Amino acid sequence: MQPWTDRTTPRPALAALLTDVVPANRRTLILGPHAPQLIESVLAHSSDVTILVRSVSDAQQLGEDFGPCLQVIAGALDGLQTPPYDVIIASDGLDRLLGYDSADLSWTARLDAVAALATPDAVVVLGLENEFSLLNLLDSRPPHERHGDDEWRPLHDDPTRPVSVDQFRTALPWQAEVYADFASRTYVRADVASAARPGELPTRLATAAVDQTDVPLLSPAHEGLDTAARAGLLASVPTGWLAIIGAQPTHDIYTESAHTVLTATQTPTGWHLTTTPATTSDTSDTASDTTGAAGELLVFDPGVVPSTISSGVSVESVLFRLAAAEDVPGFRKLAADLGDWVTDSRVVLRWDDVVYDGESFSHGVSGWVAQETVAKEDLLAAAWARFHGRLIGQHRRHPWPPWMVGDDLVSAWLGMSGVEAPEPTPATSPDTLPVASEQVAKGKQIAQTLDDLLGITNELADLRTVLAEAEAAKHELFEMKGHVYGLERTLGFRNKAMKTRENRIRELRGQLQKMTAAHDRIRDSRTYAVSRVIFHAAQVRKPKVVARKLVRKFRKR
Template sequence: MTDTSSTEIAVVRGEMQPWSDATGPRRPAGGPVLAALLDDLLPHASHALVLGPHDGDLVAAVAARSARVTVLLRSVSDATELRAAVDAPNLRVVAGALDGLVEQGDTGFDVVLAADGLDRVLGYDSPEWDWPRRAAATAGLAAPGAVVVVGLTNEFALTDLLDGRPAHQRHGDDEWRPLHDDPARPASPRQFRDALAASGLDVTALYAAFDTAGSTHTLLDTDAAAAGRPGHPAARLTVRGLEAAAAAQPLLAPVAMGADAAARAGLLGAVAPGWLAVCGVRAAHTAYAAVGPRRVLSADLSGDRWRVAVAGADAPAGTELQPVDETAELPDSESVERLLWRLAAAEDVPGFRRVAARLGDWVRDGADGLLVVLDDTGVDGDGFARGLLAWRGAAPASPAERLAAAWHRFHDRLVGGHHRHPWPPWQTREDLVTVWLAMCGEQADAAVLDRGRRLADALAEAADAPAGGGTDVRTALADAEDARVRAVELAGHVAGLERTLRFRDQQLKVRENRLRALRAELRAFKGSKAGQFAEVIRKAAVIRDPKRVARAVKRRLR
């Protein structure tokens, strides 16, 4: 191993220069969610190894609870920048490949962190190690009983299956990795667990990982994900993670539809964008999820109940909302939105009305003053329970306003998702929200509807993933078909109007000819003796004062 004093980094065989793993589409692994998991997992270590590109804040957190830390990066420039960015005297940064580090004989690490995975640890001149060989080398660096965290990208991810880009456009030169076609690479949670076990690592927890350009958004235990059903908390966490992961890419179809099908098949854990395996220590929580830039939700599933807590500080998502951080317990049941969708699709309006009436009673009885998000509100026996995320209005909101916000959001998702419902298409959003509010026992006026609309928009901004990828192909095709049908209907309407105009034009021509004939007859009548006699009679008929007429005649005769 050589030491470059000018850059304060060590170099082993396999370094890549010029190169950077920190500036491509996929950034180094990091984010508050991954930091929260590692804060619960990592012990105080004597010597820790961070393998591959990781965020500087994450490296600093590992250095804070370790006597010594070694970070291996294959890029010399990335190693130099990390050494300059992280102020830790116990930090050693090595530039090179995994095989070069193995050749140096550095072993006995009691913490090995490879959350970015094992795809960016080999260089240009490294041997063509397949994934099991890289995993075995990683396991060989760890001491007996060490804590090892390893990530893996899923090639069967739902976000990849629905990616609208051709295969050659999904990876560029800035995402160089060896063996894109690796038949030995794990492609399911079971294969991932078995491959690590074959390398000598005992997997104690396996998370389905959802990230946005390297920053972890959601971590969910694969067993809990596999047991999740549509509308249940695990499925809601998965859909949020998938939508966040797919926010910047063009899609063939909405990921929520595919997630519902995967949930029914028990495959939610198998279609995640990646997995994160924990070896040597028990996991603290069933799930972690990002709630805003600096707040992290942690959830534990015990039996049929979830215990949810939110840590971290964050400003309100908008002037209309205030986040709620209280610990809460909620049932592992489907959401109210899912129940109402099913009733609406079956055209069971009485059943829909009964659920709406119960919902109105629950909100008026308090509901802890929370805003009602029907897609995140669970059915709890005959009542309801708050969901994973909770919000209050920045200003106090009446029950009618909270219900109006819930129904506005419900309408957006019902119509936007093209779900079946029994209400006529000519009813506007305000009409339907008013009808649903009446089912809840509340009267809607303009002020209530307007405040509800603002709250619903703020909830959508805070709770939904940003739509950065544009309209998916399936929605575009459906919109195009709707536009075609609409065009045909409008063409028929235009043809009917043209036919009516032709009839009106013919009628006007008949009237015009009739008027011309009448005018000609009138002119002929006026020129005749009968016409002149009739004119005299007409003038004589208007005489009202004969004496006055006689005096006028005498004056004219003089």
């Protein structure tokens, strides 16, 4: 198939899982496209490695990259005829193994071809995409737009293809340990995933992995995952499964976090955790770029991840339940207990990662820390600000009034945790921030930086949220139209009143001009002059004295 290329992405968690199950110094066959970093991890354990890809250009590139260390075969599965192999790795599944001139083999026929290439005691790693996955059910794109030309997957129905864990195990000709694959970032043992409940570690890690995908969804995926976990069906809705045949993995959970790989093993009292650096250079570069963008405030420190954690649920799950039940006293008590537990530290608080076992609290698997020690008040503000964004952003039910949403609500939660609100100060300008905004400013900055580092963005909103926002915008537009109509009507009434006043003023001004002109004519008349003389004469009180003065005047003249 030239020119053709099958794109792959690095999978640090899968590389760690293969490191545990692939035996050393065995003849190994890799089927289908795999990331170069994954091939490197297999080469480090095997003596003779062969890879089958259907693209000639991919085969040439692999030959140039690995040289004589890797034997590359360009072709299809139905044409491969070699002696059996001790290890077969087909973690990409069986979908991208046939060429354009291959026979239309069903999934079962492809599996038979793979089984013919394996020795009786071979170690086989086989992936399978889940058609019933939650992401597939909630994907808002039509089926023909979900895969690009670089994937070229068969889109027709295949009745032999397994669509559940039980069907997958039954279809395999070997005894297998099946892992649930969540977005190729987290791998959880199927039995462990089936027993997980909302808020527990497997569910939290699966939700975090699915939330980082860029698939446009009809509704938020976390709700479906929580519901599936509550029903014991978390292992039925992952993006795929990974079957391990002939080997027993060491850990129950493999997941990638920043530039490290986290593994977890279930114990009677909780979980035993280990962290190792990721072997993929691409992931390290990506993590370095991400840390460089916001790493001036936060960095990832694997050393703060505890070696053991309890099997409780996250504090966020408990707070969501209390808020939905409108149990404000219970919410207040839990917030007060959290305030007593938190101290000054470098570890950034996340209520979705703090574990609560009913009596005490403990940090989870998050290793994000600040460069310097952060005050208790700022740590609580960051945790509550992030909780506020998830509570309101997910449109969850809560008992607080809508006008209290924002910094005021975060400040109220801080008060429940024992952080006293600062004294209110009068505003010195229109741009002066309220006291609540000043109190949570540092916490909001930490929370936003953490979300950026975790890759949590709101660029791709689910369709249900978009419809809800559109309906809210429609309602707001209707109210604004009514408000505008009322203002226009008021302005119309005022305009008419102004015109009436203007006409009245003009009438009064004309009357004043007429009266002024009449007054001027009267003042200029002889009658007015005589009347003024008579008026002044009427004011004389002693006529004889006036007469004598007039006589003297006449005599002088």
